[in-house]
Amino acid sequence: MATIQEAMSDTPTRDxxxxxxxxxxxxxxxxxxxxxxxxxxQKYRIxxxxxxxxxxxxxxxxxxxxxxxxxxxxxxxxTYLKAFRFISSFEQGTNAKAWLxxxxxxxxxxxxxxxxxxxxxxxYQDVETTYNSEDAEAEHTVDLRAESVSDxxxxxxxxxxxxxxxxxxxxxxxxxxxxxTYEEMAKILDIPIGTVRxxxxxxxxxxxxxLRDYASSMGYNEENEE
Amino acid sequence: MKEHCxxxxxxxxxxxxxxxxxxxEQQLARLKVNLESCKxxxxxxxxxxxxxELLTKRMEKRCCPEQLVATIKSKILTFS
Ligand SMILES: [Zn+2]
Numbered sequence: 001m002a003t004i005q006e007a008m009s010d011t012p013t014r015d016x017x018x019x020x021x022x023x024x025x026x027x028x029x030x031x032x033x034x035x036x037x038x039x040x041x042q043k044y045r046i047x048x049x050x051x052x053x054x055x056x057x058x059x060x061x062x063x064x065x066x067x068x069x070x071x072x073x074x075x076x077x078x079t080y081l082k083a084f085r086f087i088s089s090f091e092q093g094t095n096a097k098a099w100l101x102x103x104x105x106x107x108x109x110x111x112x113x114x115x116x117x118x119x120x121x122x123x124y125q126d127v128e129t130t131y132n133s134e135d136a137e138a139e140h141t142v143d144l145r146a147e148s149v150s151d152x153x154x155x156x157x158x159x160x161x162x163x164x165x166x167x168x169x170x171x172x173x174x175x176x177x178x179x180x181t182y183e184e185m186a187k188i189l190d191i192p193i194g195t196v197r198x199x200x201x202x203x204x205x206x207x208x209x210x211l212r213d214y215a216s217s218m219g220y221n222e223e224n225e226e
Numbered sequence: 227m228k229e230h231c232x233x234x235x236x237x238x239x240x241x242x243x244x245x246x247x248x249x250x251e252q253q254l255a256r257l258k259v260n261l262e263s264c265k266x267x268x269x270x271x272x273x274x275x276x277x278x279e280l281l282t283k284r285m286e287k288r289c290c291p292e293q294l295v296a297t298i299k300s301k302i303l304t305f306s
Contacts, residue, residue: 047302052295059290073294080298084305141234146272154284161281175246176281182248200246201239208277 036088043087050096051083057178058100064173065108067162075112079104095184102188105170113166142208148215160210168203175200231266241267241274 038046058079062072082103083090090099161169174180174188182200186193231237237260243249244257260267 044302052299055290055295055298056287059294060288063288072288073291076290076294077298077301081301084302141238141270144273145269146276149273149276149280152280152284154280154286157280157285161285172281176278177285182246197239197243197248201242204242204274204277208273211277211280 036091038088043084046087046090046092047084050090050092051080051100054097054100055080057097058104061101061104061173061178062108064161064177065105065166065170066112071112075104075108078107078111082107098180098184098188101174101178101180102190105188142205142212144208144212144215149211152211152214156214157211160207160214163210164203164206167199168206171196171200172203172207228264228266231260231264231270234266234270237264237267238270238274241271245274245278 055076059072059076062075062079063069066072066075079100083100086103090096161172164172170189171185174185175182180188182193182196185196189196191199240249240253240257244254249257257267257271261271
């Protein structure tokens, strides 16, 4: 049984927003971001001690977003160079991993999604509108049994995950693979906690539908046993 | 034991909060009751747990290539 961390309220908490740069402030630091006068020595120390330890997670995130090794390389490099350039808007001792993930996510949206090899099947806004509409609340639970997915291997799960629209893929990666809290995800994605929760719920339903297709195409379904 | 769950969408949302470590004490207590009395809830709980574990444990974690680490470190040295 999972441990209870804390009671989550429905209202998005944006109180410690200053810990992370605003969406485009990473390209254009805003006036209200207190610029910290780090010396060069401090900058390199922060970079090496607080940023570099997350590089494997960052690479994994980049690879899961782009599904391409070369793009993942470029995205991680761009992100780390941006992080260094804007290091004065990072407050030492705060959540460096979330700060870096947010920069990577923004770089991906601004620079990579356009040229991504992935066909732009689903428009970002369309996805939000469709899946956040009231109608979506009337959805059913996916008819799938734990036993029928338990034999799936990592590659099959990865393929199912990759077939999801990128916004849904992202919340699953952040929550289930990287273990971010909903509050951290809200900051990384610039959305309220309520949206994190509902997007995650829908992402999982879509993923289960994909897994169900996989499970039945692999002959794991129990249709014949009935 | 209930064979049908009258509010499975809400139960599913609660189960996900609990598995994500984001639930309240109250939600956890409610799940405990459901897991003793509602068959669809038990099945949903096992499925959600299994799917989460597939993602957590079975997917390959890609590590950053050494070459990229070296490139980044050398590039930031030329900044000031
Ligand atoms: Zn139930």
